[in-house]
Structures are given as structure tokens and as C-alpha cells.
């Protein structure tokens with residue numbers, strides 16, 4: 044089936060659900076049976092980014108057996124998929140991309156079956172159709188990945204902190220299919236077991252129960268007893284050390300980094316306690332972090348039991364650990380209750396930013412959390428300015444596009460402010476149990492935006508016409524930009540920063556500004572508030588007073604580098620070049636390359652740097668930068 048037809052089906056189904064959900068207080072008048080039917084139907088709504096047909100037959104368990112070949116940059120082995128055949132389906136439709144499928148067998152049969160690989164779609168990859176019958180329990184797929192598989196990043200020893208090669212995966216949004224043939228949609232959940240064979244000097248870890256030490260034969264066995272969607276499948280292989288943080292928490296990193304990592308993330312157990320108090324027990328056993336080499340394209344990835352994190356948050360002073368709060372919060376929003384399609388991405392990210400804020404408030408206090416909220420609002424307003432209006436709705440329309448395009452500030456920060464607005468309107472005494480109930484009632488299920496809106500109207504609005512009007516739910520979820528009831532953020536600490544900024548603009552020397560005790564966030568406020576145009580002596584003065592070019596804090600350095608580019612501040616050019624060549628985090632790279640590409644001269648230099656840096660970036664980052672620099676592989 045072509046993706047276009049599927050898109051139509053999904054759109055129709057969604058409109059039906061929307062109609063059902065938007066019929067106002069009707070929600071609570073519905074019989075439980077009808078509600079269940081709507082919920083069931085919504086869970087089966089087809090995902091425009093997958094060939095799978097889980098409403099017919101769903102994969103309930105995955106058994107992986109993989110050998111990691113660092114010389115050829117290939118994973119080779121077998122994926123055995125256990126089926127829940129709901130309607131006696133005679134075909135299993137799987138997602139694959141950049142995979143070499145060698146052989147497919149059913150159950151214990153030795154004979155191979157004739158499978159069909161569909162045409163290549165540049166975004167979705169190739170559909171794999173396997174003939175089955177109603178009695179088929181397990182489909183075994185023997186396959187190998189390609190060196191260019193988009194989820195996999197193979198790092199040479201020079202790209203790591205140590206002397207060994209490294210491999211890590213990034214499956215979100217639809218890249219799991221580039222290393223495992225699967226139903227690559229967040230609407231399907233499966234448990235998994237895996238056997239992974241690696242060179243004996245290295246250790247393997249997954250989003251599963253993990254070893255804490257290397258073994259001698261290089262064979263690692265994993266078990267993931269909780270059902271997860273495919274985008275949370277994760278594997279990393281490298282020279283890894285482990286350090287305990289608390290009774291349930293720990294950190295993995297390359298040996299040269301492990302001590303700094305353990306210091307930086309020491310507050311993880313406290314965060315866990317804070318979030319459990321609000322949203323109920325942590326359901327995944329252990330929570331560990333894995334610090335990856337700097338080419339990791341994201342800040343963090345919430346792979347269950349083992350968050351993958353960028354080393355750029357190791358600042359030495361625990362000032363960037365809100366990211367840990369964020370990834371930890373995903374253990375509830377995202378991993379426990381999952382967006383059913385990537386159009387519902389805000390259900391993962393908006394909820395997570397909201398939880399992150401609550402954790403940070405509990406651990407560091409309200410005035411600290413308000414600085415974070417204020418920076419988020421600034422990011423969001425800028426994103427809304429730059430995006431097409433349709434892409435500023437909470438409920439996105441990503442059919443026919445790479446779901447990565449939906450990863451903007453909108454699902455994260457507009458989602459956060461929507462939930463905060465509801466919280467402030469009804470009060471925490473009502474909002475907290477409401478949110479906790481959402482996680483408890485929907486644990487280990489995938490949900491759509493319409494499901495949440497229906498739950499909100501049923502449980503919180505409950506027919507109160509005044510409240511319905513006040514919340515402006517439809518404007519937030521199905522409309523552009525920011526509705527007028529957006530919460531007010533007030534940070535007294537930022538007011539003081541703004542005062543110093545005004546003095547600087549009026550000519551006060553940088554060295555005379557009152558900056559004592561400023562945290563990273565105050566520095567970010569300051570850097571973002573500086574005038575766009577700064578003459579070279581003023582740039583030099585700032586640099587001398589505050590040491591921005593030499594900053595070991597990636598966020599501060601990144602904010603400073605914008606001024607460096609804009610004002611052609613040459614003393615910092617070597618630092619800029621080094622940053623672009625060593626850091627692979629897309630959040631930093633994208634705006635810097637965009638800034639460079641604003642001038643002819645800047646773009647030419649950016650292309651020179653990129654030619655050297657590109658092989659060290661993950662495909663998630665390089666596909667974004669390719670576009671900015673008109674790069675043809």
C-alpha cells in the first residue's frame with residue numbers, strides 16, 4: 044500500500060475521532076463500552092510513517108541475535124518476531140530501510156518462505172511482506188545492516204575519549220527499521236530479548252537489563268520484560284566503565300570520563316524521588332545513564348533503563364542536569380504512555396518538559412525553575428516566528444514528511460505551556476491527580492492527541508462550560524501560535540540580569556557588571572540579550588571579563604559563538620571551528636551553520652569545516668546540515 048493511501052485513511056480516522064472528542068461534554072455521557080470502542084479504535088489508527096498493520100497482526104515479542112562487525116560496520120544476525128494474529132491475517136507487513144534481508148522462515152520450519160520487499164520510499168524505506176497463516180507463531184528474519192544504516196553510528200577510536208571504536212544507535216523517530224526489521228510505529232509495543240556478540244575488548248549495553256562489567260567472551264544477553272515501542276530499541280558498544288550513583292541509579296561512560304560523569308549526575312536519585320512523589324512509582328527497575336562520545340546528535344535519548352546522553356552536558360558544576368530530569372521524566376511520558384503516531388509527538392515531549400520543570404522546581408526551587416521556563420518561552424516564540432503556521436499546532440500533520448521535521452520547540456515548549464496553563468487555571472490540587480491518573484490509566488499503551496483531549500474533557504472539564512471556555516483547548520491543540528491565555532513567566536533573577544544588560548548597553552564596562560553567583564541560565568539570558576551588533580573592542584572586553592571563548596560550558600559557548608559569527612570576532616574562530624568539528628549535537632550545530640550561511644563568506648567557510656566534520660556526525664545531524672549548506676553527499 045502506498046503511503047499516500049494510508050495517509051488518507053489516517054486522516055479520515057482522525058477526523059472521526061476529532062468529531063467524537065470535540066462534541067464537548069458528550070464524553071462523559073457516553074457509555075463505558077462506547078468509550079472503550081473509541082479508545083480501541085484510536086489505538087489501531089494507522090501510522091502514516093509505517094507499513095505495519097498492527098490492527099491485523101501485531102508483533103508482541105522480539106528475539107534478537109546479532110554479531111557486531113566493527114571492520115565492516117555491519118550488524119548481522121536474526122530477528123525472531125512473535126506474533127499476535129488478531130484477525131487471522133495471511134501477511135505480516137514490516138518496516139525495513141537499508142537492510143539486506145537474506146532469508147525468512149516460520150516457526151520451526153527449515154524451509155524459507157518467499158517474502159516480498161516493496162519499492163524504496165526515501166523516508167519510509169521498504170515494506171517487507173511475509174506470507175503467514177493464522178497459526179504462525181514466530182517469523183524469523185535473517186539479515187544484515189548496511190554501513191550507511193541511518194540509526195547506527197560507527198566511531199573510530201580517534202572520535203572517542205579512549206583507544207577503542209564505538210557504536211551507538213539512535214532509533215527515534217523511524218530509524219529502528221534501519222537496524223531491525225520490525226513494526227516501526229510507536230503504536231505497537233513488544234518485549235524483547237537479545238544476544239549481542241562483540242569484540243572481547245568491548246562491552247555491549249541496551250535499553251534493557253544491563254551488565255555492569257565487561258566479560259571475556261564478548262557475548263552479552265539482554266532482557267527487556269516491559270513492552271516498548273520500536274523507537275526505544277537501543278544498543279551501544281564500546282569500552283565502558285560503570286559507576287553507581289544511588290540504589291537504583293548509575294552511569295556508564297568511557298573510562299577517561301567516568302569520574303566526571305559520576306560527579307555531574309550525582310543528583311539523579313534525588314530527581315527520581317521527586318518525580319515518584321508526583322507521578323507514581325518508577326516501573327522500569329533500574330535507571331542508568333550512558334554518556335556517549337560527542338558525536339551523539341541529541342542532548343539525550345530516553346532509551347528505557349538506559350538514557351543515552353551527550354557529553355556536552357558535563358559542565359563540571361551540575362548546571363546542565365535539567366537534561367537528566369527531562370530524560371528521567373520520559374520514563375512516565377513517552378516510555379510508559381506513548382504517542383500513537385509522530386503527529387502526537389507533543390504527548391511525549393510537552394508532558395516531559397512539564398514534568399522536567401516540576402522535578403527541577405522540587406530539586407532546585409521555584410526561582411531556578413522559572414529561569415528554565417523563561418528560556419523555553421523565548422525559544423518557543425522564536426520558533427513560532429520562523430515556522431509555517433501549520434507546524435505550530437500541537438497536533439502536527441507530518442504525513443509524507445520525515446517525522447524529524449516535527450522535532451521543533453512547538454511539541455516541547457508549546458506542549459509545556461499548554462499543560463502549565465491548565466495547571467494554573469485549575470490549581471495543582473486538581474491538576475496533579477489528573478495527570479497522575481493519565482499515566483496510571485494508560486500505562487504501557489500508546490495514545491493519540493484525541494485520546495488526551497477526551498480524557499481532559501471527561502476528567503477535568505466535566506461539563507463546566509466556564510472552564511471549557513477559559514482553557515481554550517482547541518486553540519492550543521488544533522490552532523497556530525500561542526493563544527492569549529499563555530501563562531506569564533516571571534523570573535526575578537532574570538530581572539537582575541536584564542538590569543546589568545541595560546547598564547552594558549549604556550556603556551558600562553563589562554568588568555564592572557554585577558555578575559557574581561550567576562548560573563548557566565543567567566549567563567544564557569545575558570548572552571541572548573546582548574545587542575546583535577557589537578564592535579570588536581566590546582566583544583574583546585566581554586571575552587576578557589567573562590572568558591566566554593574559553594568556556595567549558597557547551598550552552599554558554601554556543602550562545603557566545605552566535606555573536607562571534609555575527610560580529611566576525613576572529614580571536615574565537617579557532618574555537619568555533621573546533622566546536623563544529625567535535626560536537627555532533629544537532630541543537631548546537633543547526634543554528635550555528637544557519638548563522639554562518641547568512642553571508643557568502645560565512646557559508647564558504649562553513650562548507651570547508653563541514654567537509655571535514657561531516658564524517659563524524661550522525662545521520663540525524665548531517666541530513667539537517669546538508670540542507671542548510673546545499674550539500675550533495
Ligand SMILES: [Zn+2]
Nearest residue numbers: 369373392395
Ligand atoms: Zn524528550
